[in-house]
Amino acid sequence: MRHPHHSLxxxxxxxxxxxxxxVLVGSLGSSCNLDPVHRAGVNNLGDEQGGLYPPExxxxxxxxxxxxxxxxxxxxxxQFVLAGTIFWGPDRYDRRVNKAYVRIGxxxxxxxxxxxxxxxxxxxxxxxYKNLKFPLLVSVERVIDPGGPGPTAEKSIRVRRMSSHIGxxxxxxTCHILGLRDFGxxxxxxxxxxxxxxxxxxxxxxxxxxxxxxxPLTQCPEDRL
Amino acid sequence: MSAIRVAAxxxxxxxxxxxxxxxxxxxxxDENRLTVVITPDFDTYVASVDAYLTRRCGSLDCHGQPxxxxxxxxxxxxxxxxxxxxxxxxxxxxxxxxxxxxxxQALVSLEPEEMSRLMGxxxxxxxxxxxxxxxxxxxxxxGGPAMAEDxxxxxxxxxxxxxxxVQGDGTPIPPAQRAKLSTNALRNxxxxxxxx
Numbered sequence: 121m122r123h124p125h126h127s128l129x130x131x132x133x134x135x136x137x138x139x140x141x142x143v144l145v146g147s148l149g150s151s152c153n154l155d156p157v158h159r160a161g162v163n164n165l166g167d168e169q170g171g172l173y174p175p176e177x178x179x180x181x182x183x184x185x186x187x188x189x190x191x192x193x194x195x196x197x198x199q200f201v202l203a204g205t206i207f208w209g210p211d212r213y214d215r216r217v218n219k220a221y222v223r224i225g226x227x228x229x230x231x232x233x234x235x236x237x238x239x240x241x242x243x244x245x246x247x248x249y250k251n252l253k254f255p256l257l258v259s260v261e262r263v264i265d266p267g268g269p270g271p272t273a274e275k276s277i278r279v280r281r282m283s284s285h286i287g288x289x290x291x292x293x294t295c296h297i298l299g300l301r302d303f304g305x306x307x308x309x310x311x312x313x314x315x316x317x318x319x320x321x322x323x324x325x326x327x328x329x330x331x332x333x334x335x336p337l338t339q340c341p342e343d344r345l
Numbered sequence: 346m347s348a349i350r351v352a353a354x355x356x357x358x359x360x361x362x363x364x365x366x367x368x369x370x371x372x373x374x375d376e377n378r379l380t381v382v383i384t385p386d387f388d389t390y391v392a393s394v395d396a397y398l399t400r401r402c403g404s405l406d407c408h409g410q411p412x413x414x415x416x417x418x419x420x421x422x423x424x425x426x427x428x429x430x431x432x433x434x435x436x437x438x439x440x441x442x443x444x445x446x447x448x449x450q451a452l453v454s455l456e457p458e459e460m461s462r463l464m465g466x467x468x469x470x471x472x473x474x475x476x477x478x479x480x481x482x483x484x485x486x487x488g489g490p491a492m493a494e495d496x497x498x499x500x501x502x503x504x505x506x507x508x509x510x511v512q513g514d515g516t517p518i519p520p521a522q523r524a525k526l527s528t529n530a531l532r533n534x535x536x537x538x539x540x541x
Contacts, residue, residue: 227541254489255404255541283436284421285541288488289406295435303424304405306436 158193165189179239179330182216183207183298183308186243187290201252203243204292206236206260207308208323209315211299216240217311218326219266221340224249225257233340235266238329255285262311262323267337267344274341277323278311382457383464386508386523387449393526394505395445396538397498398452402480405435407488415476416451418444452476465515468507477502498537504530 165184168175173182186203189196202224206217220236224244232249236242246252259281265273289295292309301307312318330336399419403409409422418425420440424433428443453460456475463471471477477499478484480491492499508524511517526534 257541284400284404287404287407295405301434303426303431303433304411304435306405306434
C-alpha cells in the first residue's frame with residue numbers, strides 16, 4: 121500500500137527528474153551535432169595543421185570541404201553558400217592561387233565575382249550573393265598583377281571554366297577531392313593540368329600568408345569603383 | 346508479480362517467437378523468375394537523350410553518385426570503373442557506350458512496372474513516372490525543380506518516351522521499324538544537351 125506523503129514526494133521528484141531530462145536532451149540537441157553522418161564527416165577532417173596555416177582563420181584548411189563545418193549543422197559560426205580553394209596544379213598542396221577571380225553565374229543570369237586570399241581560399245556567405253540559386257557555372261581567372269597598376273596588370277595568366285555545373289553542393293572540395301583524380305573526382309581545382317606546366321609558367325606564389333604588409337584584394341575588376 | 350501477469354508476459358513472448366519462426370519459414374525467392382520490362386527505345390536514348398540527362402542531372406553532387414537509385418555515369422560526373430581497367434577519370438574521357446547503357450538501365454529500373462505500363466499505352470501521360478514527377482516537383486526532389494513542362498529537356502524526354510515500342514495489342518515493334526524523333530524533338534534534345 122502507498123504512503124500518501126511518499127507518493128506526493130515521489131511524484132514531485134519524478135516530475136523534476138523528467139524536467140531535468142528534457143532540459144538535458146534539449147541542451148544536448150542544441151549544442152551538439154546529433155547527425156552521426158555529419159559528425160563523422162567533421163571528425164574525419166582531423167585536427168587543424170597549425171604549421172601549415174593559421175588555424176580557425178580565413179586561411180585555414182585549404183582544399184577541404186569548407187561548408188561541411190560552415191553550414192547550419194555547424195560547428196563553425198559562419199555559414200557559406202559556396203566555398204573552395206584554387207590550386208595551380210593537380211597534385212601539389214603547397215602551390216595555391218592567391219588573388220584569383222572566381223566568377224559564379226546563376227540560372228537567372230546573375231554573376232558575382234570573388235577573390236581568393238593568399239592561401240587560395242574563397243568563400244561566399246548568403247549576404248554576399250543574395251538569391252543565389254543552383255545550378256551554378258563557375259570560372260577561375262588569375263591575372264598578372266591583380267589590382268595592380270599598369271596596362272598589363274589585369275592581363276590573364278590563366279582562365280579555367282568548369283565543364284559541368286554545380287548542382288547544389290556548397291563545398292567545392294566535396295567533388296574536387298584534394299590530390300585525387302579518379303572515377304569519382306576530377307581532382308583539386310587547378311589552373312594547370314600538370315605540375316610540370318606550373319613549373320614552366322612560374323606563377324606567383326606568396327612567400328608569406330597572411331602578409332600584414334600586403335593588404336588583401338577583395339574586389340574583382342568589374343566590382344571596383 | 347502475480348501468476349496472471351507472468352502468464353500474460355509469457356504469452357506475448359511466445360507469440361513473438363512464433364511469428365519470427367513463421368517468417369523464417371517463408372519460401373525462398375525463385376531465382377529463375379523473370380520480370381519482363383517493356384523499355385523505351387534504346388537507340389534514341391543513346392543518340393538524343395543521354396547527353397541531356399547526363400548534363401542536367403549527372404553532376405557529382407547530384408545523380409553522379411553511387412548511392413542514387415537513378416545513378417548516372419558521364420564524362421562530367423561519376424565514371425563506370427568496371428570498364429577500361431578503372432582508368433576513366435571524372436571530367437576527362439568522353440562518356441562511353443557502356444556508361445550510356447548503364448544510365449538507360451538505371452532509368453528503366455527506377456519503376457520497371459510503371460515504365461512497362463507507360464510503354465504499353467505508348468507514352469501517354471508520362472508524368473506518372475517518378476523519373477518525371479521528381480524533377481517537375483510533383484513529388485519531393487532534393488535537387489529542387491530540374492525540369493519544367495515547357496523546357497526543351499522535358500519535351501525531348503517525353504518525345505522519346507512516346508516513340509511506340511509495342512503495338513496496341515502488345516506486339517513488340519522491332520527497333521529498326523520504330524518511329525524516329527521529329528525534327529522539332531531533335532532540336533529540343535540538342536538545345537537541352539547544351540545545358541545550362
